[in-house]
Amino acid sequence: MSTDMKKNVQASINTGTKASIKIGQLAKLSGVVSKTIRYYEDVGLLPAAYRNDNGYREYRTSDIERLVFIRRCRELKIPLEQIKTLIAVQVDPKSSCQEVDALIEQQLDKVRTTIAELTLLEQTLHTLATSCPNDKVGDCQILKNLQQEKIS
Numbered sequence: 001m002s003t004d005m006k007k008n009v010q011a012s013i014n015t016g017t018k019a020s021i022k023i024g025q026l027a028k029l030s031g032v033v034s035k036t037i038r039y040y041e042d043v044g045l046l047p048a049a050y051r052n053d054n055g056y057r058e059y060r061t062s063d064i065e066r067l068v069f070i071r072r073c074r075e076l077k078i079p080l081e082q083i084k085t086l087i088a089v090q091v092d093p094k095s096s097c098q099e100v101d102a103l104i105e106q107q108l109d110k111v112r113t114t115i116a117e118l119t120l121l122e123q124t125l126h127t128l129a130t131s132c133p134n135d136k137v138g139d140c141q142i143l144k145n146l147q148q149e150k151i152s
Helices: 003-015 023-030 034-042 061-075 080-089 098-129 141-146
Strands: none
Touching: 023 034, 023 061, 034 061, 061 080, 080 098, 098 141
């Protein structure tokens, strides 16, 4: 994205003007591909775009901020339904952030569980990788271990 475009977008955001942005520009500015932008519109994460006379979607600068927020949440592997909740709670900036805290804590627990599962997987694969000193498939300890109920 060019420096001039960044300045224009930032100026629009700062002044609150409703710049008309096409989907390709929105994709570049937000780091979210066009197909995904349309999907987010379909599932209600992004407000429906205005359609001009020729049917092209026209977006606002606020859509950039929303898409960056969604992209960051997706990078953290937050499910779409929880992102909807995070978007919805922002309506009242004075409300408690207890729900936000709980969602993030749930996500952290999921990540920790995944890490534990991957650690166990790594240990099992390491055991398999180091279990076979043989050169022939008929004597392969890895294949024999994979036929067992438990890896030894």
